[in-house]
Amino acid sequence: MFKLLIAEDVKIVRETLVNAINWQALGIVLLGAVENGEEVLDWLKHEEPDLLLTDIGMPKMNGLELIEAVKSRKPDIRCIILSGLNEFEHARQAIKLQVLDYVLKPIDPEAIEKVFVNAVEVLSKEREERHALTIAEQAVKEKLPNLTEALPHVAWTGSLKKKKLVEQAMKVVKEGYTRKELTLSDVAAAVGLSDKYLNLLFKEVTGVTINHAIIRLRMEEAARLLKDPTIKIYEICDRIGYTDQDHFRESFKKQYGLTPTEYRNKFL
Template identity: 80%
Template sequence: MFKLLIAEDVKIVRETLIRSINWNGLGVDLLGAAENGQEALAWLDREEPDLLLTDIGMPGMNGLELIEAVKARKPDVRCIILSGLNEFEHARQAIKLQVLDYVQKPINPAEIEEVVSRAVEGLRKEREERRGLAAAEQAAKELLPHLSEVLSPAQWSGSLKKKKLVEQAIRYVKDEYARRDLTLSDVAASVGLSDKYLNVLFKEVTGLTINHWIIRLRMEEAGRLLKDPAIKIYEICDRIGYADQDHFRESFKKQFGLTPTEYRNKFL
């Protein structure tokens, strides 16, 4: 549910907005209806709305002044103007304030429902995108404990869409990295991209090619398993997808600066 606050000085309009619209059906939790701009600002000290539906022509503090004050405190609040003032200057100022929509009076509940529905859908998409971005970054951190030491913030500056594709590739590799026959083509097919494009995309987002990323993941897992003396080195080699112990030894030493045996001896 997204929270919405109304600011409207005319009582009959205020009550109509409250009663004639199925806010819950729109996915909206109506916080309340303030009688003026000052009262609306006081709401922000108690609870932060996602949406503000405000009249322009209110005494004391008009709707545009209210929006400006709200944006200064809570920049993420989306604002919708409700007004009978059909003047270009107000519309131009509203655009400068990044107002989401502009609804004319007399009020039409169906029109307001349509406008709010679009606003809610936009907010929902933004929320999903933020969650997707957070999940992508968290997945990479969980899979590579030392990733933050390797990558700079600039390397994580790709678009959200790119990060989502990389997140999907990371999940696939996490599930399949122990397969000896795992290839770049397998990973690319899992996200519906060509080998070349996925590799370029992956490196742009993480700073590593997919093959290097798979090797690093395998070596991190090998390092974890080597701490358990009950697990033989040849068993570890097999578990992480290596058929050749010499190849495994070379890769491990390149990653940690120690052979698997030397690394294990540190924990005995």
């Protein structure tokens, strides 16, 4: 079973999504249906859904901003957009944010069911691949001592190759982390690897995912800029690739234990 969270500000649409679809029959547990992006972010503090279905046009934080915020916190959550705004610009932004699918209003339960049948198939395949990868890695680890004794040069070459690939990825991240649109897919394409494999490799070598590395670099640059009182905080937010000041404030406090303003005041 996969866990789903819904974000939709229109009550009648929200209730239709909850009641008109047999989520359990689709292999989905519906965690809840909330009114806005802030409530979604509150949910993420105590629960991690596998899927997020979100409207685009919502108060406080639109669906695209919400997806960006969710991805920065929980990169593995797959997102599906629900909207009556059949515009190319929204679809283009959604592709950049690696949205799994795009559903248009008015609500058609059958169409939504088809989208989620496909989503469950995608997630099931990914779960199976992760499981197979874990088993394969464990098998390699069990055989590694013998291989190292017999073929030390081969073992070292494999390790070196991984480090070189991660170094290339880190170079791409360092050169582009201030770009608002920088994604895992961009970095993976630059080094010629799949998103999933690069993220696994990067975490194996560095201990963090690509997205976490981007956030860390952004926060370090923000800390440096905050020491200059002539630069406004909203300017720093823009310089390091954030579109939402609240999101920037939360990310900064998570890393440094202080809000940007509190951090700046230490140096005045």
